[in-house]
Amino acid sequence: MQKLIFACLLIVVVAGTVIWLAKPENNRIKVTKTSQINAIFGSPGKKVFEPVLPDREVTLPRDFRFHPEFQHEWWQVVAQLEDEAGQTYWLRLRFFRYASDDRVATGWQDPQIYISNVVLNSHLGMFTDQRIARGGIGQAGGLSRPFRVWIDDWSWRSLSSEPLPGNLKVATEEFAINLQLTAAGNYAVLGDKGYQIKHDLLPRASYVIETPFVRTLGSLSLADGRLLKVKGRAWLSKEWGSELVGANYVGEDNFILWLxxxxxxxxxxxxxxxxMPYTSAAIVDRKGNxxxxxxxxxxxxxxxxxxxESGVRVPLSWSLRIPSQGIDLVVKARKRDNWVNFVVPQWQGAAMANGSHRLKDSCN
Structure with a gap:
């Protein structure tokens, strides 16, 4: 996603989850991300999963594997694509695994639940879809060697234990995407050797792997029968842990920017x-530093x-300053109506910004 500062900076803003409520304090709807997730999947209660600890170093390629001993795990691709006519498309795809129980079981007793959702934004509008399935019966699951995660005919796979190079296929009633993903930079582990805290006073943390430099090449099929060749760049993320939400957690706002x-x-x-809210930030270069x-x-x-219309209020314009890095931006959502009613409703999409950096080149 391109960034042209002093004119317009195109970035990606992922998440902006529902928690900003419009009603007066005494009449607010008592809905939080915690209550939503617990209502759908069940509260973890006294179930025992592997804890997220700072003394466990994330190592590659070992930790590309699946981690069923942890409660949850997700893989994500955010991509900016361009067709041969110069039209751009913003794509976000996520595969999510959640263990409703700490048992090890197979078949219909498998406690692993898989969720995948996709968002495609472009001049044609916003298209969304979501799949939910239980593991253990072949409909959904994940394999480490070779890497594969799937729900029905939605899949992300490679020929090795690493997710890249890989192939991404998703088909909905409104569009179908088939992308080849190739690394254009090294992987990076965030935080303290992969251990990423989410509050300095609360026991919330996860393990995180990122690579913001991925080349994409493939095709986009539209409902009107058009088949478009597309190419661009993408951002790959992986995260896992054992506390999906904390007792007082109400939401989060995530931004990813190609500087x-x-x-x-x-x-x-x-x-x-x-x-108080907890804010974290990191800069990653192509070498994985x-x-x-x-x-x-x-x-x-x-x-x-x-x-x-639901009464939910979300922030869609921001001031972002990081003095030590010379970053001073005003970020605004490109489109207002990017609210998606997935399992956890949220705002997703691209944004424009003005500020302190210039784009050196277009997407490759």
Whole structure:
């Protein structure tokens, strides 16, 4: 996704989850991300999963494997694509695994639940779809060697234990995408050797692998019969842990930005009911080097809110400043109506911004 500062910076803003409520305090609907997830999957209660600890170093390629001993795990691709006519398309695909129980079982007793959702934004509008299935019966699952994760005919697979190079296939009633993904940079482990905290006072953390530099090439089929050749760049993410939501967790805001062809920025803010928000950020280069940015050096402020028909209000414009890196941006959503009603409703999409950096080259 391109970035042209002092004119317009195209970035990706992923998430902006529902938690900003429009009603007065005494009349608010008591719906949180915690209650939504627990209602759907069941509260973890006293179930025992492997804890996320700082003394466990994420190592590659070992940790491309699946981690069923942890409660949840997800893989994500965010891509900016361009067809031969120069039209751009914003794609986000996620495969998510959640263990409703700590048992090891097969068949219909398998406690693993798989969810996959896709969003495609372009001049044609926004198209979304979602699949949910239980593991253990062949309809959905994941394999480590060779790498494969799938639900029905949606799949992401490779010929090795690593996700790249790989093939991504998704077909919906409105579009179908078939992409070849090739690494254009090294993988990076965030935080402290892959251990990424989500609050400095609460026991919330996960393990994270990122690679913001991925080449894409493939085809996009539309419902009107058109078959478009597309190419572009993508961002691959993997995360796993054992505490999907904390007791007071209410939502988060995630931003991913390609600062230029050699560096990318990730910013996340985690919001809690009775605690101050926690903001983290890191810059990753093509070699996989990570610059973790101290929390007190990140100034992220919502500048404006949008209210949807449900009464939910979400921030769709932001001020983002990181003085130590010379970053000073005003970020605004490109499209207001990018609200998606997935298992956990959220806003997803691209945004425009003005600020401190210039685009050195277009997407490759």
């Amino acid at each position: 230029d062809d050699a560096k990318a920025l990730m910013v996340s803010r985690y919001r809690y009911k009775d605690n 990570v610059t973790n940015i101290p929390t007190d050096d990140i100034a992220l402020k919502a500048l404006g809110y949008t209210e949807f």
